[in-house]
Amino acid sequence: MPLLEVRSISKRFGGVRALDGMSLSVDEGEIVGLIGPNGAGKTSFFNVITGILPADEGEIFFQGGQQSLRGLSSDKILKKGLARTFQNLRIFKNMTLLENIAVGMYSRTQSSLWSAFFRTRRFHVEEKKVFKRGMGLLDLMGLANQGNEIAANLSYGNQKRLEIARALATEPKLLLLDEPVAGMNPSEKEEISNLIRKIQKRGIAVLLIEHDMKVVMPLSNRVVVMDDGKKIAEGPPEEIRKNPRVIQAYLGEA
Amino acid sequence: MLALFPLLDRNAYHLDLATGVGIYVILAMGLNVVVGFAGLLNLGYAAFFAIGAYVYALLSLHAHTPFWIGLPISGVVAMGFGFVIGLPAIRVRGDYLAITTLGFGEIVRIAFNNLSAWTGGPNGLLGIERPKIWAPTWKGHFGFELISFGVSALPYFYLVLVLIAVIAFFLFRLMDSKFGRALVAIREDELAASCMGIPVVQIKLCAFGISSFIAGLAGCVFAAKQTIVTPDSFDFILSVLILAMVVLGGMGNIWGAALGAVVLGFLPEILREFAAYRMLIFGVLMILVMIFRPQGILGGQLIRRELTRPIKEGS
Amino acid sequence: MSAALNLFLNQLLNGLTIGMVYALIALGYTMVYGVIGLINFAHGEVFMVGAYLALTAIWLAASFFPGIPFGLTLLFLILFSMAGASILGALIEKIAYRPLRRSPKLTALITSIGVSFFLQNAVMLIYGSKEQSIPDIVPMTRLKIGAISVSLIQILIFSVSIGLMFFLTWFVKNTKTGKAMRAVSENPEAAQLVGISPNRIIAATFILGSALAAVGGSLFALNYGSINFHDGYLAGLKAFTAAVFGGIGSIPGAMVGGILLGVFEGLGAGYISSEWKDVFAFLLLGAVLLFKPSGIMGNNVSEKV
Numbered sequence: 020m021p022l023l024e025v026r027s028i029s030k031r032f033g034g035v036r037a038l039d040g041m042s043l044s045v046d047e048g049e050i051v052g053l054i055g056p057n058g059a060g061k062t063s064f065f066n067v068i069t070g071i072l073p074a075d076e077g078e079i080f081f082q083g084g085q086q087s088l089r090g091l092s093s094d095k096i097l098k099k100g101l102a103r104t105f106q107n108l109r110i111f112k113n114m115t116l117l118e119n120i121a122v123g124m125y126s127r128t129q130s131s132l133w134s135a136f137f138r139t140r141r142f143h144v145e146e147k148k149v150f151k152r153g154m155g156l157l158d159l160m161g162l163a164n165q166g167n168e169i170a171a172n173l174s175y176g177n178q179k180r181l182e183i184a185r186a187l188a189t190e191p192k193l194l195l196l197d198e199p200v201a202g203m204n205p206s207e208k209e210e211i212s213n214l215i216r217k218i219q220k221r222g223i224a225v226l227l228i229e230h231d232m233k234v235v236m237p238l239s240n241r242v243v244v245m246d247d248g249k250k251i252a253e254g255p256p257e258e259i260r261k262n263p264r265v266i267q268a269y270l271g272e273a
Numbered sequence: 274m275l276a277l278f279p280l281l282d283r284n285a286y287h288l289d290l291a292t293g294v295g296i297y298v299i300l301a302m303g304l305n306v307v308v309g310f311a312g313l314l315n316l317g318y319a320a321f322f323a324i325g326a327y328v329y330a331l332l333s334l335h336a337h338t339p340f341w342i343g344l345p346i347s348g349v350v351a352m353g354f355g356f357v358i359g360l361p362a363i364r365v366r367g368d369y370l371a372i373t374t375l376g377f378g379e380i381v382r383i384a385f386n387n388l389s390a391w392t393g394g395p396n397g398l399l400g401i402e403r404p405k406i407w408a409p410t411w412k413g414h415f416g417f418e419l420i421s422f423g424v425s426a427l428p429y430f431y432l433v434l435v436l437i438a439v440i441a442f443f444l445f446r447l448m449d450s451k452f453g454r455a456l457v458a459i460r461e462d463e464l465a466a467s468c469m470g471i472p473v474v475q476i477k478l479c480a481f482g483i484s485s486f487i488a489g490l491a492g493c494v495f496a497a498k499q500t501i502v503t504p505d506s507f508d509f510i511l512s513v514l515i516l517a518m519v520v521l522g523g524m525g526n527i528w529g530a531a532l533g534a535v536v537l538g539f540l541p542e543i544l545r546e547f548a549a550y551r552m553l554i555f556g557v558l559m560i561l562v563m564i565f566r567p568q569g570i571l572g573g574q575l576i577r578r579e580l581t582r583p584i585k586e587g588s
Numbered sequence: 589m590s591a592a593l594n595l596f597l598n599q600l601l602n603g604l605t606i607g608m609v610y611a612l613i614a615l616g617y618t619m620v621y622g623v624i625g626l627i628n629f630a631h632g633e634v635f636m637v638g639a640y641l642a643l644t645a646i647w648l649a650a651s652f653f654p655g656i657p658f659g660l661t662l663l664f665l666i667l668f669s670m671a672g673a674s675i676l677g678a679l680i681e682k683i684a685y686r687p688l689r690r691s692p693k694l695t696a697l698i699t700s701i702g703v704s705f706f707l708q709n710a711v712m713l714i715y716g717s718k719e720q721s722i723p724d725i726v727p728m729t730r731l732k733i734g735a736i737s738v739s740l741i742q743i744l745i746f747s748v749s750i751g752l753m754f755f756l757t758w759f760v761k762n763t764k765t766g767k768a769m770r771a772v773s774e775n776p777e778a779a780q781l782v783g784i785s786p787n788r789i790i791a792a793t794f795i796l797g798s799a800l801a802a803v804g805g806s807l808f809a810l811n812y813g814s815i816n817f818h819d820g821y822l823a824g825l826k827a828f829t830a831a832v833f834g835g836i837g838s839i840p841g842a843m844v845g846g847i848l849l850g851v852f853e854g855l856g857a858g859y860i861s862s863e864w865k866d867v868f869a870f871l872l873l874g875a876v877l878l879f880k881p882s883g884i885m886g887n888n889v890s891e892k893v
């Protein structure tokens with residue numbers, strides 16, 4: 020049974036069909052690459068899955084659940100175990116790194132407003148745990164010792180890492196990454212690729228939008244190709260490379 | 274240090290004024306929770322203050338409820354109204370809240386004016402009981418006696434001072450917790466916050482409720498101090514005045530809001546000769562502060578950076 | 589004719605009259621909101637200033653051209669008020685809002701309250717805090733149409749308002765500026781890509797909205813015979829409600845919303861209680877937000893993306 024199963028999602032903006040019966044599934048622990056020419060609808064697809072855009076048609080099932088995710092608000096979808104990053108970075112720039120990560124852990128902590136007001140034992144224990152885990156995640160990202168830095172002061176590449184760390188802090192089962200290596204140099208790309216493999220080893224499945232074939236092909240267990248809001252091909256990376264429809268879609272763009 | 278003020282200045286008028294400014298400080302700290310922390314605008318804040326005042330007035334007149342019991346009830350009732358008003362507007366979009374609260378402020382004022390049977394109409398309610406406390410006495414032997422606050426503002430001054438301290442204490446704790454972080458995250462990037470699992474509407478509503486609760490407390494103290502409440506004490510100008518205090522002092526800064534209240538509270542006294550221009554000056558001040566120092570007097574770096582950053586796409 | 593029907597028709601007529609004024613103000617709210625996403629709190633004050641300008645025009649006409657026909661005075665006062673308010677609208681935009689174009693909404697919203705306070709008090713200092721009565725320049729004749737009697741001023745309000753609404757609809761559909769306004773309000777980024785200068789369009793929106801509000805203010809003052817410096821606050825608030833009711837950002841929505849709100853208020857005042865008249869608008873606002881937040885003619889108002 021797949022971890023995420025999206026069944027023929029459609030989304031229109033005015034007269035434009037951004038998504039036109041798009042389907043996709045991700046199995047547990049799998050890395051799936053989602054590629055396609057610009058304007059194919061990849062980011063809209065992420066936005067629909069994470070509840071930012073309401074879908075016009077179709078269903079989204081998670082963890083074999085009987086209930087569709089469609090219509091849930093973004094925070095509830097996250098709580099089910101679906102976290103994401105954004106194409107153009109949306110970290111909390113004026114908060115520290117640790118605070119950014121702590122925000123990610125909001126939904127995984129129990130302490131109430133009362134315990135914040137009256138500083139119960141549980142509050143202290145939880146705060147300690149949150150910041151300890153936060154340090155651990157920063158360590159994983161190679162950002163240790165920068166926990167109290169303001170996020171805006173980081174380099175672009177490190178901001179991208181922070182955004183992944185924040186998503187991991189939400190304890191996801193599936194991580195949606197929207198162009199995680201865009202604007203990075205080859206050695207940074209290599210680091211992020213290794214990071215994604217580490218994430219997979221932790222048992223987290225990854226759905227990855229990426230333009231750079233040198234990154235997405237070696238990483239992915241399976242590649243899905245989108246064009247015009249539809250899935251046009253699906254298969255192991257080496258097959259996709261040779262698929263005439265895929266080649267045509269990309270050539271058509273150029 | 275502030276507690277020594279009555280010892281240094283024994284002028285009864287100054288003490289009364291200082292107590293009034295203290296009530297402004299409570300209101301400004303309360304409104305700051307919504308405007309500064311949550312980035313929402315409440316333009317009917319005076320209505321929640323009014324509800325607190327009328328709740329205690331009615332409880333005192335009809336049920337002889339002691340002040341100390343009336344105080345939390347006033348806060349809770351104001352908070353209840355806050356949730357009822359806040360929910361539909363916050364759910365739709367933040368800036369509708371401004372108009373909804375403005376309309377609510379009008380409704381409350383008109384209602385208190387028209388419901389004469391209960392509220393005394395434009396004449397208001399009078400004869401509200403003052404707070405009573407158990408004070409140590411010496412009548413040949415040591416004992417305690419229940420004594421009521423009198424006409425002097427002195428006990429009210431200390432009451433207000435204690436309330437300010439308690440409210441500030443809890444607000445600092447609020448901000449230094451996951452709720453505080455969630456509020457800052459929402460202000461920074463609502464969409465990202467929502468995608469990181471922050472229940473945005475719930476958190477905003479919470480802030481709105483806390484803010485209304487504080488206004489209710491202030492209203493109760495105000496009613497007990499004046500012993501009379503009339504609808505015209507709670508007009509739109511008061512709502513804007515409190516907003517101006519928060520903006521001037523520094524949105525999102527707990528002491529900033531208090532400072533703004535102190536400055537604008539005493540300003541009319543200083544500008545006495547220009548009384549006619551007072552409101553004009555407020556208007557110009559608000560425009561100038563927003564253009565040249567949007568973070569206010571004490572607004573932190575964080576707020577300044579947030580306020581000068583371009584509007585995010587789609588928000 | 590039965591007294592019941594008479595009451596109904598009269599209240600309906602009163603409601604339609606004020607509804608036209610609400611619609612004229614609501615158009616300014618909705619256009620500005622459409623183009624820059626700002627609730628311009630000061631817009632109600634522009635309406636009020638428009639009414640005072642009309643009064644000033646009457647004074648001017650009476651002292652410089654005594655005895656001219658009332659039609660000319662009328663034309664002069666409307667043009668005078670429109671011109672004055674347009675300049676005011678352009679100034680407000682330029683001085684108060686343009687420096688904040690790139691700031692968050694809250695900043696601009698607070699600034700607009702500052703502007704509103706400033707205008708109210710400036711008018712109070714210039715014209716005094718007492719209600720000013722408007723000289724009766726329009727003859728008090730009443731026309732009998734069937735069973736209802738309509739005053740000349742009411743006919744004037746209907747014809748001018750409806751005329752302006754047709755003009756605005758035509759303007760937005762057919763002129764270059766109008767089309768650009770629609771483009772900016774539908775998609776600011778795309779509009780910029782096609783080479784539409786946002787500054788010019790935003791200024792034009794403020795000018796147009798202010799002129800319409802000024803006409804509303806002039807007609808309001810003529811109809812009620814008096815004006816006060818805080819009349820703009822309540823009228824503005826209700827007009828905003830009308831804009832939300834019609835669907836904020838939608839021009840036909842503002843027209844329909846304004847007229848319906850006026851009728852709603854007129855009938856409410858006649859059948860329920862005139863003391864509570866001012867409350868109906870806000871109850872309607874609450875109901876709209878609860879049940880149909882996008883308004884009767886609006887698009888989706890989702891805040892996301």
